[in-house]
Amino acid sequence: MGKLNFRVVIFALAFVFGVVFSIPSLVQSDSGKKITLGLDLQGGLHMLLGIKTEEAIKSYIKSLASTAKFELDKKDIVIDNITFDMESVSFEVLDEDEVQNALTLLQETLKEDKVTLQKNRITITLPQLQIQKVTQKAITQAVETIRNRLNQFGLAEPTVAKQGKDKILVEVPGIKTEEDKNRIKKLIAKTAHLQLMAVDEGKAARANVMSELEAKKYGDIILTDVKNPNEKYLLRAIPILDGSMLTDAKSVYDKNGQPMITFELNGEGAKIFAKFTEKAAPTRARLAIVLDKKVYSAPHINERIGGGRGQITGGFTINEANDVAIALRSGALLAPVYVMEERSIGPSLGKDSIIASSIALISGFALVFLFMIFYYGMAGMIADIALIANLFLIIAIMSLFGATLTLPGMAGIVLTVGMAVDANVIINERIRELLHEGKSVAKAIEDGYSNAFTAIWDANVTTLIASTLLFFYGTGAIKGFAVTMTIGILASMLTAILGTHGIYQMVLPKIKKEKLGFWFGIKGVK
């Protein structure tokens, strides 16, 4: 063996580094940093969700109305004729003497909103800044809520992240069955908006014949029963309280063995609830339990209920009850979400893709490996050693960064195998050329490397420009292609240029001019 040199030492270190850090990924060990398989390889659900932020603003305006009514009720100021639009709510104060009091009271409580008065009509308007704030909050809250729900569902490592200005990326790997996928989608979609609403007992008998418009005029809305869509309820539009005052929700079995959900309210909620039941008890008025705009039950109130506990019954299966409880616990979505893009891959297709792309990788690698030896002799073998090091380095670097390997990513590795030997082809051709010119072996190698360098450098930089742009503008699985290409090119600079150079320097004393056929695959050099 020839002498060690800095190039070969660096190469050896890189090789060892590559092997050591790719082991956890290759043997799929439980410890150590590994490459994550993309959804297209392991199966799973990818969704890009949009948010109907205008709904969040609508419900914020409604909650403003609730607050206003609650505050005014405390002072016994009666209001009526409530109307809403996209940025304001307005109502009439019936007692004209109280108008000024009401205005001052509301201006004090609702500092961030604009409260104005026209005759005896008070209007609460949302300033632009407040609208933006509500919108932003709806988005961040949706991201967190969906993340909470998926975490509680108990699947491995779901990703929920805000993307762009107003989109949510949801990725759930490792879904085994179609049924699980459906449950997950339903769980995400659930607005889980719990409302406790008073039945408008005075007009309740006409619920089935009244039009929505007429109901609106009375400040009521019509909702249907969850099981029987023909059964309608006329409810006061402003809810008594909603899910934001919820502290806990559990799925349990009732005494008949039917699954149901129990919930607990926070202190404020419990107070409001107690006060309402106290007022409703003498007339045995009904209280509707409304979830996502469907009435689950509307029991008569017989007595004041303190403690702030309630229950939702309505013929759930145990899975449904579980999912609803999860959704209630992790909070309502301030605004409903909708699908902009969805990709789901079954686990069996992922497996097939892994097998197909692995076959391509192995056979592509074998072809190039053998061709290089066949064409260049030992010089080809040296290039092959660099190629092997390159593959290990790609896997090691991806493992260390916890990068995701996708199907296009596999294609990128296959392509790298074809292109990484390019540097060695260029160098070997230069060396052959110089040998034909009659240069000594040592001189041919040194000059071969220095002559080839600028070409390899410029070529790699331009390829990097293309792959970097692909990384920044590519989406999803395509990003994986850019990642493996980029890492492959960078690693090839180390292995194919520096590494092979070092090996040549080390074995140089062994290379005899008479044996150029063996070493470089050429004949006829004097």
Add this chain to the structure above:
Amino acid sequence: MELFKYKDPIQLMAKAKYFGLLSLIVVVSSWAIVFVKGFNYGIDFAGGTLIQVKYEKKAPLKDIRAALSKVKKYKNASVTNFGSEQEVVIRTKSSSTVVGKDVGKEIASILKDTGKVEIRRVDMVGPKIGGELREKGIKATLFAILGILIYISFRFEWRFALASVIALVHDVSIAFGAIALFQVPFNLDILAAILTILGYSLNDTIIVFDRIREGIEKAKNVILGDIIDESVTKTLSRTTLTSLTTFFVVLVLYLFGGEILKGFSFTLLVGVVVGTYSSIFIASPILMWLGFSVKDYKQMLAEKKKREIEKDKLRNQFEQGVV
């Protein structure tokens, strides 16, 4: 083994106009094909829904179409085999925005009487996202070309940059023509393939240009055609070999990589062949036609060197404290 032994330069530039003409014809017909047939935009760019299903036995295409035609939403769905007789892809232009509803489940229930069926993949892209992806794709390609143009101008000279970009446009045009001719579904992976072709073809071109640059610096002869002939001949073996190894692996990917990668590897196959051709026969003649002058370039190099020597001299004087 040695396939290409360098003897005398191959007289390529003398025949350059024939290659130019050939390329012009192919490029123009490619654009004609794109214009007449149009791209078969996949759902990534056009929006819509794609469902891949697998049967245990041969998929009953007729029954599937009949079952789907009973449902309004899937009336105009296209049904084609995908890779094997058991697998089928169903494609519609519509997409749903409801999170809770599952297209896979819906299709499974529509197809339940056609045999035992497994839903393997559902891709659904809304119209807004399709537009965004298209915009991003065009941006990526344009920026890539621009970046490359700037880099080569900086490393070589503007005519080199322009010549390589024309060669790139040539390659991408022909690749587009092939995609349109065979109606390969144009999805994000095709875009990735196009960008890879950009990088790859340029790689080849730069290796040749690098030789030309080197040739100019060394040669006493100032006839560009001769220098190009010699450089192309000297890099011919490298160009062919690298193209071969790359072609091998892409072919393997095409044959064994699975149906999903078919469009991607097909585009690359075309790109590798065309990219190799263009860097040998097109990029260098364009350099000639752009009026590149060896004399001027040598003068520029000489001046650059002179400036550097002057700078060194000044630095030396400065260090020695003469100034």
